Amino acid sequence: MKTELLPVPLSALEHYAYCPRQAGLILLEEGYEDDANTVRGTLLHQRVHEPDEETRPGIRTLRALPVWHQQLGLNGVCDVVEILADDTVIPVEHKSGAYHPGGPADVQLVAQAMCLEERFKTTISTGYIYSAADRRRHPVPIDAEARARVIDVATAVRAVLHQTTLPAAAADKRCRGCSMNALCMPRLLADQRRYQRALSERFTPLSESDWDD
Known part of the structure; x- marks a missing residue:
């Protein structure tokens, strides 16, 4: 009998990639504190966190789209998903701060892409992080190395969920x-x-x- 994986929120992947203890405080103790950066992020996400759909010539934009990956045990919400006329699917994750290539936000974005691939039965090669700090979209490759990183971080988060003590x-x-x-x-x-x-x-x-x- 196959054991069902403990679900891992997509947001937890970014928290863990930034700091395992931060992820533990949120997941195990439901602890969270706001500061100027988190409030700014909340305000930024107010629009993209409202479920919505917009259609323009050649592109359909979905906001606050729930996604999941059954095999990997991942679930969460995508800020923005763009579907082009040729059925290309593009996830766009919004962040209030500066973008750091290869940083924690990339893990969350790549995980979103993997969930979208399962939902839309497609392959995604590129996603974007929109940084409000510079008002730019930064491309993130959805390659084998990035996918392997998502799996590794998801496994580590799941280990935290099974523990009773916080990471150091x-x-x-x-x-x-x-x-x-x-x-x-x-x-x-x-x-x-x-x-x-x-x-x-x-x-x-x-x-x-x-x-x-």
Whole structure:
């Protein structure tokens, strides 16, 4: 009997690719904190997150399209999907910040493309990340290496979902730009002696005399 894979949200792939602990905080503890960047991203996505369809000569545009990949156990929503007159399918992921080639956003986009291939019974060779920072579309190749990366990250996310403990804190330059810095406490957790001292000070065992009181 085939075991059904634990579903992995497409958004979790980007979170994990950026920082495994960030993904763990969101998936295991349902923790999330907004900052200026995340609020800006939410405002940017207001339009593309409303299900809609627009048809112009030679192109049909779908917004907030639900997608899934049964075999890989992936599911989520595509910001924008363009279908050209020749049936070419193009996913376009919108991001508020600057685009970094090969970064975490690429993983999410490629995963979207793989889901769209299953839904539309097609092959997708290129997708785009739209960066609001420079108002440009950046092409992302949907090649064998990118597909393998999606599978590897999905496997890693699924391992986090099966755990009861969070991944270790990164405590590097990524933390400065992370909205979840306060929840994560990377500097404290990276210094285990400091962490154990803070933990003992916060949770001091009661003595027998304390119980008597």
